[in-house]
Amino acid sequence: MQTSYSQIHQIRQLLDSKQLSCSELTQKYLDQIEALNPSLNAYVKVTAEKAMETAKAVDRKIADGGHILPLEGIPMTLKDNISTSGIETTCCSKILSGYTPIYDATVWELLQNQNAVLLGKTNMDEFAMGSSCETSCFGGAKNPHNIDCVAGGSSGGGASAVAANLAAFALGSDTGGSIRQPASFCGIVGLKPTYGSVSRYGLIAYASSFDQIGPITTCVEDAALVYDAISLQDSMDSTCRGGSPASHALKDDIKGVKIGIVEEYFDGVRDDVRAQINEAIRVYESLGADIVRFSMPEIKYGLPVYYILACAEASSNLGRYDGIRYGYKTAHYDNINEMVRKTRSEGFGKEVQHRILLGTYVLSAGYYDAYYKKAQNLRGMIVKSFQNAFQNCDVILAPTVPTTAFPCGSAIQDPVETYQTDLCTVPVNIAGLPAVSIPCGFDLKQLPVGLQIIGNSFCEAKILNVAYQFEAAARTSSFQSVNMGVQL
Amino acid sequence: MKYELVSGLETHVELATNTKIFCSCTTEFGGDQNTHCCPICIGLPGTLPKLNQKVVDYAIMAGLATNCEISPISKMDRKNYCYPDLPKAYQISQYDMPLCKNGYIELSNGRKIGITRIHIEEDAGKLVHQRGNTYVDYNRGGVPLIEIVSEPDIRSVEEAREYVEKLQMIMRYIGVSDCKMQEGSLRCDVNISLRPVGQKEFGTRTEIKNMNSFTFMEKAMKYEISRQADLLDSGQPVVQETLRYIVEEDRTESMRGKEDANDYRYFREPDLVTIEVPAEKVEKFRAALPELPDPKRHRYIEQLGLPEPDANLLVKYRKVAEFFEAASDGVKNPKNVANCIIGQIFRRVENEAQKEAFEISIPPEYLRDLVLLLDSGKIKMNLLKSTLEKMLDSGKPASEFISENDLAGIDPDTLKTLCTQALEQNPNAVSDYLGGKEKALKSLLGHVMKNSRGRADAMEAEQLLIALIRS
Numbered sequence: 001m002q003t004s005y006s007q008i009h010q011i012r013q014l015l016d017s018k019q020l021s022c023s024e025l026t027q028k029y030l031d032q033i034e035a036l037n038p039s040l041n042a043y044v045k046v047t048a049e050k051a052m053e054t055a056k057a058v059d060r061k062i063a064d065g066g067h068i069l070p071l072e073g074i075p076m077t078l079k080d081n082i083s084t085s086g087i088e089t090t091c092c093s094k095i096l097s098g099y100t101p102i103y104d105a106t107v108w109e110l111l112q113n114q115n116a117v118l119l120g121k122t123n124m125d126e127f128a129m130g131s132s133c134e135t136s137c138f139g140g141a142k143n144p145h146n147i148d149c150v151a152g153g154s155s156g157g158g159a160s161a162v163a164a165n166l167a168a169f170a171l172g173s174d175t176g177g178s179i180r181q182p183a184s185f186c187g188i189v190g191l192k193p194t195y196g197s198v199s200r201y202g203l204i205a206y207a208s209s210f211d212q213i214g215p216i217t218t219c220v221e222d223a224a225l226v227y228d229a230i231s232l233q234d235s236m237d238s239t240c241r242g243g244s245p246a247s248h249a250l251k252d253d254i255k256g257v258k259i260g261i262v263e264e265y266f267d268g269v270r271d272d273v274r275a276q277i278n279e280a281i282r283v284y285e286s287l288g289a290d291i292v293r294f295s296m297p298e299i300k301y302g303l304p305v306y307y308i309l310a311c312a313e314a315s316s317n318l319g320r321y322d323g324i325r326y327g328y329k330t331a332h333y334d335n336i337n338e339m340v341r342k343t344r345s346e347g348f349g350k351e352v353q354h355r356i357l358l359g360t361y362v363l364s365a366g367y368y369d370a371y372y373k374k375a376q377n378l379r380g381m382i383v384k385s386f387q388n389a390f391q392n393c394d395v396i397l398a399p400t401v402p403t404t405a406f407p408c409g410s411a412i413q414d415p416v417e418t419y420q421t422d423l424c425t426v427p428v429n430i431a432g433l434p435a436v437s438i439p440c441g442f443d444l445k446q447l448p449v450g451l452q453i454i455g456n457s458f459c460e461a462k463i464l465n466v467a468y469q470f471e472a473a474a475r476t477s478s479f480q481s482v483n484m485g486v487q488l
Numbered sequence: 489m490k491y492e493l494v495s496g497l498e499t500h501v502e503l504a505t506n507t508k509i510f511c512s513c514t515t516e517f518g519g520d521q522n523t524h525c526c527p528i529c530i531g532l533p534g535t536l537p538k539l540n541q542k543v544v545d546y547a548i549m550a551g552l553a554t555n556c557e558i559s560p561i562s563k564m565d566r567k568n569y570c571y572p573d574l575p576k577a578y579q580i581s582q583y584d585m586p587l588c589k590n591g592y593i594e595l596s597n598g599r600k601i602g603i604t605r606i607h608i609e610e611d612a613g614k615l616v617h618q619r620g621n622t623y624v625d626y627n628r629g630g631v632p633l634i635e636i637v638s639e640p641d642i643r644s645v646e647e648a649r650e651y652v653e654k655l656q657m658i659m660r661y662i663g664v665s666d667c668k669m670q671e672g673s674l675r676c677d678v679n680i681s682l683r684p685v686g687q688k689e690f691g692t693r694t695e696i697k698n699m700n701s702f703t704f705m706e707k708a709m710k711y712e713i714s715r716q717a718d719l720l721d722s723g724q725p726v727v728q729e730t731l732r733y734i735v736e737e738d739r740t741e742s743m744r745g746k747e748d749a750n751d752y753r754y755f756r757e758p759d760l761v762t763i764e765v766p767a768e769k770v771e772k773f774r775a776a777l778p779e780l781p782d783p784k785r786h787r788y789i790e791q792l793g794l795p796e797p798d799a800n801l802l803v804k805y806r807k808v809a810e811f812f813e814a815a816s817d818g819v820k821n822p823k824n825v826a827n828c829i830i831g832q833i834f835r836r837v838e839n840e841a842q843k844e845a846f847e848i849s850i851p852p853e854y855l856r857d858l859v860l861l862l863d864s865g866k867i868k869m870n871l872l873k874s875t876l877e878k879m880l881d882s883g884k885p886a887s888e889f890i891s892e893n894d895l896a897g898i899d900p901d902t903l904k905t906l907c908t909q910a911l912e913q914n915p916n917a918v919s920d921y922l923g924g925k926e927k928a929l930k931s932l933l934g935h936v937m938k939n940s941r942g943r944a945d946a947m948e949a950e951q952l953l954i955a956l957i958r959s
Binding site for chain 2: 082102320
C-alpha cells in the first residue's frame, strides 16, 4: 500500500484505523531522520529509544481500545530551548553543553500527557538569537527546498524537520519572528500565538516579554490542533492565561471579513515576494473579503525597538550562565571573576555576545533614558497603533519576510542586513499579537514565499480561519502545494 | 568642632511566610545545605517566578503598621548584579514603584522618623567556606524580605537603636516576622554623615552594611561617627563608600568606593504581572491589624492607670500584653495583675526569647481568678503572692491551694491574739526592736504570719505589733 502522510489528521486516521501501528510510524520517521538529517542538520539530538517506548505504549492503548487523545502517537519535535527532563537541552549553545533539565516545560508536559512521540530536539540559533539558524554551536539547519540555503531562524531545525517530514509537527519559539520566518523560508505553517496564551514555563528565556512558544506544521488545521493542545492557562507562568480554542472555527465563511493592508509592511519587500502577496490578496478578494488599505507609520520603529528591548532582557536572562552550577565551565582560572569571564567568553558565540553587550549598554546608567526608556515608549505607541488598526479591520495581511531563504553563510557576513529581514515579523512580538505564516507560492528561484496574517490579541481562531480559507483556495489555484510528504 | 549626626537606615526584615516568595519551598531556617531548593529558587534555565500572595499581604500589614500609604499599583523589577549566591544574576525586587511609601515611626522623644518606602524582594543564598573551598547554599535564596528605608531623620545612636527596636516590636506584633537579628531575619544597613551643628546641608555619607546585632550596630555607629569627626576636624574629606564593620577590631573597613558602585540596570521584571491592591483590601487589612504597641501603651497608662515603666514592660512583647489583658479582664485594679506579671512571672522568663514566646504554666484566667479574690478582700496580698508561686510551679488554679477556711480571712481579735502571743514568746526580739534593731520586727511578723497560716495581712499585722510594743 502506498500512503503519503504528512498531516496530523492523516496520521490520526492511519493510527486509529490500525492501518499503521505507532511503532511502525515512529520507525519510519526515525529512518527518515537517519537518511536526511546528516544533510539537513535539523535535529541536534534524536531520542529514538524514548520515541519507540512512547510509540509502544500508544500501540498498547490503541489495542486496548483506550480513549485516544488528538495528539496521541503523533511524532513530533521540540526546539532545543524547551526544557525536557532527562534530555539534554542546550539552546544550541556551548555554554549549556551537558545541561540536562530536571523538570519539564509546561508545553512538553501537556504533549506528554497526550502521548505525543518525541523524536528529538531541533536545531536553532544560539539562544534563539539569529535569523538563519547559523549561530547554532552545531552549525545551521539547511532548507529542504534548497540545501544551499538556510532554513531560517531561529527555529530553523523545527521548520526544516517539518518541511522534510522528519516530524509531523514541531514546537518552536518566536521572539522576533523565529517561528514565522523559518516557516516562511521552508514553505510550511508557523503560528506565533498571542503573548500569554501559551505557557513559557520551561522555555529557556531569550527576551521574556517577547518570547512565545508555538507550532510549526504542514497545514493550518494542524497548527490549530497543536495550538489548542498547548494554549492552556498555567499557574507556573503568571503571564499565561491560556487561549481560546481555534480548531472548531476554521471552516467559517470569510465573506465580509475586513483584511487590512498596511503600506509600511511592503517597504523594501522584494518584487517577486510582493507579487505573490498581491496574488494572495486577489485570492482573498475572490473569497469575498473586504480589503482595507491604511498606514501605520509607527511600524518603522519596530526594528530598533525590538533590538533594544529584546537585547536588554537577554542581557539579564543570560547573566545566570556563569559556570558555577551547570553547563560549560572554563578549564583554567585563578579566581571566581576570571572563571566567570572566561566561561562566558568561551561559552557564548559572537552573536549572543553582541546582544548581551548591546542589552547591557542600553540599560546602563546614563544610557537608559536614551535607549531603553525611549524604546519602551515606542513599544506603547506600536501597541496603540495596532489597537487602532483593529478598529478598522479584522486581520492584517503582510509578507512574513521581505525576501525568501538566503544562501548559507550570507547572514553571518552582514548581521545588520540580516536584522532587516525581521522588519515584518517583529511588530507582532512588540505588541504581543498572534500571527501565522502560511506558504503562498514561490519566488523566481523556486523558494517558498510566506504570507503573514496578523490578528488582535487572543484572536487565533480568526487568523487561522482566514489562513485556512486561503490554504483551501490555494489547493485549487495556481499556488503549488509545497508539502512533499513521505512515501510509505 | 561640634557635629550633628545625620543617619538613615535600610532595614531588611525576613517575612514569616511558610513558603518562599516565588516558589513553594519552605522558608524554615537552617536545614541541610541546598535541601530547601527547587528549579525556581536556584534559577534553572526556563523557570519563572510565581509571586506568593502572602508576601504582598504581609508587606501591606507592615506598611499599615508603620503609617505608610499602600500603592494601589506596583510592580517587580530586576536588580542585575553578578554574585555566586544570586543564581539568576538578578534579584527580583521593587525599584520605582514600591508597595508602601511615606510612613513614619514615632520615637519616645516625640520625634518622627520618616519611612521613605517599604518594598518586597527575594533574599540571596549564602556562601559557605569549607576546607579551602567556597560552596553556595541556596536554602535562603528566595526567602521573602521587606526592605524598610528610612529618611535621614535619625540624629543619635540612641535614636537609631530605638528606631530598630520599634520596628522589631511592630513587626513581631503584627506577626509578619520574628525579627531575630542573630538568625539574620532582621539586618540593617546604616547610612552615616556628619554636619557642623547648625548647618543645613548634609555631609558626605558612608554606609555600613549588614548590622546584625544592636550592640554591634551601636559600636559601629560610634566608631564611624568619631572616624568622620576626626577626618572633618583635620580638614580631610569623608569619602563616599560602603563599609563593613570588623567586630574583633571595633573598626569599619571599606568594601567598595563610589566609583565601584554597582550599576544595577534595573528594569521591569517581565515574568511577573502588575501587583494591584484595591482600596477595599487595604481597609480590610487595616481593620484586622492588632492594637499596636504605642496605642496600647497609652491605653494602659490612661485607662488602666498603669505607671509608664510598667506599661512599657508589658507592651514590649505581644504575648505578654495579651496575657496581661486576659488576666486583668474584670479586675478592679489592673496594677495588681501587672505587679504579678512583672514581679513574679518575669522572674521565670528571663531572656528575650522566653518573653517573646511567653510560655508559662498557667493560663491568664487562673491569674485573674486569683486577683479577683484579692479584689473582693477574701485574701490578702501576701497570700496572693505565695499562692501564685505555687500555681506557677504546678500549673494548677488558685482553688487548689486556698481553702474555704483561708477565704474566711482572719478577724481582728484573732490577729490581736496572734500578735500578743508573738510578743510574749519572743521577749528578746521585743527588746532588740526597742533597742533600735528594725530587723527584729520582721522576725516577730514572721511568727504572726506562720501562726495565721499566711492568712494575716502583713501590713496590718506589722502596724498592730508596733502598736502593742509601744503600748
